[in-house]
Amino acid sequence: MSKIFYDHLIIIEEIDFIIRNAAESSEEKEELWKLVDEIIHHRILERILNRLPEKRHKEFLERFHLAPHDESHILYLQEKTGEDIEKIIKKEVNELEKELLSLVKAPSR
Amino acid sequence: MSKKLPKKTKFEKILLNIDSDVLRQKLKLKHLEVKDTLTKKYPQVDVFFKEKGIDPGQIREHSAKLLGAGAIASALLLASPNQDMLKLLPSPQEVLHNLKLSNEKDGTRTLLVSTIKSFLPERPRPLVRSEEKFLEHIFINTTGIPVKASLEGEHLNTTYGYIGAEQHLRRFPGDSLKEHGEGQVLKSGIARGRGAWGYFAQSREQLTEDLIQKEKWYAVVQTLYLPDWNRRAQYLREWYKYRKVLIVNTENGKSVVAAIADSGPAAWTGKQFGGSPEVMEELGGAKYKKGPVMVFFVDDPENKIPLGPVDYSNVKMVNVLEN
Numbered sequence: 543m544s545k546i547f548y549d550h551l552i553i554i555e556e557i558d559f560i561i562r563n564a565a566e567s568s569e570e571k572e573e574l575w576k577l578v579d580e581i582i583h584h585r586i587l588e589r590i591l592n593r594l595p596e597k598r599h600k601e602f603l604e605r606f607h608l609a610p611h612d613e614s615h616i617l618y619l620q621e622k623t624g625e626d627i628e629k630i631i632k633k634e635v636n637e638l639e640k641e642l643l644s645l646v647k648a649p650s651r
Numbered sequence: 652m653s654k655k656l657p658k659k660t661k662f663e664k665i666l667l668n669i670d671s672d673v674l675r676q677k678l679k680l681k682h683l684e685v686k687d688t689l690t691k692k693y694p695q696v697d698v699f700f701k702e703k704g705i706d707p708g709q710i711r712e713h714s715a716k717l718l719g720a721g722a723i724a725s726a727l728l729l730a731s732p733n734q735d736m737l738k739l740l741p742s743p744q745e746v747l748h749n750l751k752l753s754n755e756k757d758g759t760r761t762l763l764v765s766t767i768k769s770f771l772p773e774r775p776r777p778l779v780r781s782e783e784k785f786l787e788h789i790f791i792n793t794t795g796i797p798v799k800a801s802l803e804g805e806h807l808n809t810t811y812g813y814i815g816a817e818q819h820l821r822r823f824p825g826d827s828l829k830e831h832g833e834g835q836v837l838k839s840g841i842a843r844g845r846g847a848w849g850y851f852a853q854s855r856e857q858l859t860e861d862l863i864q865k866e867k868w869y870a871v872v873q874t875l876y877l878p879d880w881n882r883r884a885q886y887l888r889e890w891y892k893y894r895k896v897l898i899v900n901t902e903n904g905k906s907v908v909a910a911i912a913d914s915g916p917a918a919w920t921g922k923q924f925g926g927s928p929e930v931m932e933e934l935g936g937a938k939y940k941k942g943p944v945m946v947f948f949v950d951d952p953e954n955k956i957p958l959g960p961v962d963y964s965n966v967k968m969v970n971v972l973e974n
Contacts, residue, residue, distance in 0.1 A: 544711050544712075544714055544715035544718070544808055544873070544876035544877075544878070544918065545714055545718070545777070545918075546710060546711060546714060546918075549918055549919075550774065550921070552918075552919045552921065553919075553920065553921035554919050554920060555920060555921075558916065558917055558919075558920050560669055560674065561674065561917075562818075562842060562843070562844070563669070563842075563843050564669045564670065564671040564674045564843070565671050565843070565844045566671060566843065566844045566845075567844050567845060568844065568845065568846065568847040568913065568914050570671055570844065571844060571914075571915070572875050572914065572915075573675070574671070574674060574675060574678060575875070575915070575917035575919075577675070577678040577679065577682050578678065578917065578919060579708075579711060579917065579918060579919060580682055580686075580708035580709070581678070581681055581682050581685050582919055583707065583708050583710055583711070584682075584685040584686050584688075584689045584707065584708055585685050585689075587689060587696065587707060588685070588688060588689040588692060588693070591692070591693050591696070592692075599693070599695065599696075600695070600699070603696065603699045603700075606710075607699075607700070607703055607705075607713075609717070610710050610711075610713060610714035610717070611714050611717075611718060641681070642678075642681065645677050645680075645681055646669065646674060646677060650673050650676075650677075
């Protein structure tokens, strides 16, 4: 089983459609999926830390590292930031999908 | 007379022409950009994860290892909201007794749906062992198919999740969409690349009826996220190749026996399984693109269980629980 606590908030479909149609083998498809996966992780982590008070950063990283799947991190983040973290993550993912789409559609240099 | 294939939209035409090398290059650049932003803003993140021996981008592999090793399996079990519910539910024997009493048309399927709906959480999540055992008994008795969540020590990435519509797979070099049936199932198109196990046959002449059925009724599961996939890839590839699974639509009880023929979907699509155009049509009708399902291995060492839809009216209750 493989899971990150915010997986259920992320739905990116058009990039998946593009990858499926570009990749010529299963290995290639998985490599491209993994790149997108890592892009998402870095972006979400950055946005979470932007909102979390600095004194809580180490505490959150420890929690995340110990149980990356644990959805209770969302409650923790909501409590410590005072913001609707699910809404924020969903919004960030939508923005990121737009960025990826415009990047992919842009002519290559 | 040649068959008329569905027209592609303008958007699809543009996207279908994207080269994989160009796409890889662009994604790598974006990857560098977001990683750089994180590192510059929060250098302590890089230090923290380096001390722990992992790359922050590879947190999914880290999660898979933790969960796979069972290090926090007990925590998952305790966190499961269904532990109390399990105690309140009727026993599998009671459920099966009710199923046997049902004489109405599609009664078994209707009762199956109401049972699993009262039991399962609304939002799909990985099930714990006790939940899977309960469902195994229910499925064996309602479908007559011997199913197991764990078979020969192997377990899927998850047994409860969302299934999404897949395209046809190329069965041999030169295979084309128009050779995959007619009507609605052609609208899904055909994937550019091959399935996880390559072509089903090396030529049209080598394509047997068995292989035609495997492509027609194929399933996609997330082998790429198995905790030991990288370490045991060779063995696991052989083990999963065309392995039979029972897919049950938890909304309507419709079920299909399918053969695993591809890997995916990506975790960030909000789906955990995929189904061929025929599988999807059988599970939810012509326009069914996504929905919650359960997927269990079929224990069929003698290859006696045919691929395709499950007919509940032909099932005789097997009383495995009462023995």
